[in-house]
Amino acid sequence: MNTLVNTDLTDKVEKALDTIRPYLEADGGNVKILEITEEKVVKLELLGACGSCRMSTMTLKAGVEEAIIKAVPEIRGVEAINITPLN
Template sequence: MDQTLRSRIEVALDSIRPYLEADGGNVKIVELTEDMVLRLELLGACGTCPMSTMTLKAGVEEAVNGRFLRLHA
């Protein structure tokens, strides 16, 4: 993965990490595919939380998409 792109994704994830860490979790990048599919892993308490799907959709996905929409606007 391109380091500049990885850095941009990490900045986006950093905006949501304090909320994940407050609940005993975190998120890490697993891979970014050639067709721009970002695979993430929820860590710690977030990995087994029944709300993890909502966390990914409403929290992590919004943070990453919002950050990239602003960067590319």
């Protein structure tokens, strides 16, 4: 795994995540940046309730990814390494 590519980019992504963290925390969850690849893909770990929630796919796409890309347009995508698929 690559290390965090760019501290400035990481700071921008963290600020974007901070805008949605209160909502995640209200449901007992959170997210942690594991890596930002050279291709500008943010790899996250879903923490707490988010890691086992059946709605985590929707939360990732409609909440987390949207907030990050809106605030940091150079990011090309967001992936969670431990997402629970909807069945």
